[in-house]
Amino acid sequence: MFKIDYIKIKFEESLINHYSANEILSMWNLWVLKYIFKISQIDYILNRNYVVLQRHKKQVDNLIKHLLKNQPIQYFFGFTYFKNLKIIINDNVLIPRPETEDLIDIFFSQTNFFSFKKIIDIGTGSGCIAIAIKKKIESHVYAIDICDEALKIAKQNSVANNVQVEYNKIDILNINNHHLLPKIDCIVSNPPYVLPLEVPNDSIIHSEPKNAIFVPPDNPLIFYEAIIKFANSNLNLGGKIFLEINPILISDLTNLIKKYGYFNIKIHNDFYQKKRFIVVSS
Numbered sequence: 001m002f003k004i005d006y007i008k009i010k011f012e013e014s015l016i017n018h019y020s021a022n023e024i025l026s027m028w029n030l031w032v033l034k035y036i037f038k039i040s041q042i043d044y045i046l047n048r049n050y051v052v053l054q055r056h057k058k059q060v061d062n063l064i065k066h067l068l069k070n071q072p073i074q075y076f077f078g079f080t081y082f083k084n085l086k087i088i089i090n091d092n093v094l095i096p097r098p099e100t101e102d103l104i105d106i107f108f109s110q111t112n113f114f115s116f117k118k119i120i121d122i123g124t125g126s127g128c129i130a131i132a133i134k135k136k137i138e139s140h141v142y143a144i145d146i147c148d149e150a151l152k153i154a155k156q157n158s159v160a161n162n163v164q165v166e167y168n169k170i171d172i173l174n175i176n177n178h179h180l181l182p183k184i185d186c187i188v189s190n191p192p193y194v195l196p197l198e199v200p201n202d203s204i205i206h207s208e209p210k211n212a213i214f215v216p217p218d219n220p221l222i223f224y225e226a227i228i229k230f231a232n233s234n235l236n237l238g239g240k241i242f243l244e245i246n247p248i249l250i251s252d253l254t255n256l257i258k259k260y261g262y263f264n265i266k267i268h269n270d271f272y273q274k275k276r277f278i279v280v281s282s
Contacts (some may be wrong), residue, residue, distance in 0.1 A: 004037070007060055014064045031073055036060060042147060069208050082128040085135065088156050092149035093126040094212040099270045100190050103244050104132045106268050106277055107188060110240065113137065118182060120144065122172050122189040122227055125212055128153030129188055142181065145168040147209070172176040172226045178233050185236050190244040191223035201274040220246070224253055228260045231282070241280040250275045 002068075012211050015024050029041050036059045037044075037052070042052065066076045074095050076078040079088050082096040083104055083233065084100060089095060108111060116139050123132035124143035131154075134141040136266050143165050145151050159163045170177045199205050204212060215222060231241055240264075245253055250267060257265055263279050270276035 001150060002057055003048070003053045004044065004052055005048055007052050007057060011060060011064065013116055015067060015246075018068060018070075019249065027067075027073055031077065032060060032063070035077055036063070040202060070202070070204050071118060072204055075207070080119055082126075083132040083135075084131060084281050085128070085161050087126050087128050087131075088160060089126050090153060091151075091207065092147060092209060093153050096128040099276055100129065100244060101269075102270050103188070103242060103277055104129065106279065107133065107186075107242050108136065110279075113186075116186040116239075116240075118184040119186040119188065120141070120184050121165075122187060122230070123212070123223070124167070125153050125192045127157045127167075129190065130154070130165045131157055131161050131163050131250075133167055133188065135161060139185075141165045142168065142184070144168050144172065144181070146171045147211075150209075150212075153245050170226060172230060173222065175226070175229055181230075181234055183234055183236050185239045187228055187231060187239070187241045188229060189223075189242070191227065192221065192247040193223070193244070193249065194248070195220055195248075215220070218247055221253055221256055225256060228257060228262070231262075231280075235282055237282060240281045241278075241282075243280070244276060244277045245278055247274040247276060253278065 011028060011032065012024055033039055033041060033044055036056050046262065053130060063076055065074060072095055072097055074089055079086055080095055081087065083101055087096055101118065112183060114137065119133060121143040124145045126132050127143060130141050131144040148169065153167055155167055177281060192213055192215050195217055196214050208224045254265055255279055264281035266279045267275050268277040268279065
């Protein structure tokens with residue numbers, strides 16, 4: 001029999017050399033208390049004599065081992081939240097980021113989003129973008145990815161969140177595949193955009209699928225160029241493109257977009273005031 005404070009001390013001591021005190025406290029409050037012990041922070045504060053069940057202690061021990069392997073806590077629990085939607089994840093998909101929630105907000109801030117009859121999410125991963133959009137509007141939403149396992153997870157998330165998204169396995173980099181998709185009114189994408197040198201070798205990011213994060217240093221805009229080429233053949237007149245982007249690539253990407261004949265370009269900042277999003281109007 002163990003009291004909860006003993007478990008908390010062990011949790012902190014085990015992780016203090018690998019995570020900051022704030023990170024440990026956040027994991028304890030947002031994950032351990034809520035999803036292992038199933039109590040609120042208030043309940044914990046009011047009942048420090050709470051006795052931990054053996055199975056719950058074992059879960060915490062396993063979580064510590066997981067975290068010490070430099071694995072994201074979301075992969076241990078198998079889910080995260082995105083725009084208040086529970087999203088199933090595993091190590092085949094990128095963990096949805098708060099910045100990408102901003103991309104959804106920018107999409108819905110457009111006064112004409114209701115006119116988008118057909119929307120496509122390119123590089124859907126867990127399906128979080130497509131699902132968050134479909135949850136609020138009746139448009140036909142398509143989503144594509146090159147990874148079978150990612151598409152499997154995305155389909156599970158659509159069912160779990162009670163929305164219908166049409167998923168297809170398509171490599172956007174292969175221009176010969178573009179004709180397999182219909183004419184659409186809107187493109188939304190958070191493609192890979194991180195340069196390998198931006199991320200330290202010991203970063204937890206390396207536990208996520210690398211092909212969903214990193215781009216070749218000699219061609220960092222490879223996915224954006226493919227998306228713009230797809231827009232040239234498949235985006236209806238008056239359509240829009242919503243992209244999440246690496247801030248250090250904004251200038252190069254803007255020039256690339258103009259090269260393909262698009263000049264109505266707006267840049268939006270994320271909550272860190274970094275230039276993180278581009279909206280292109282045709």
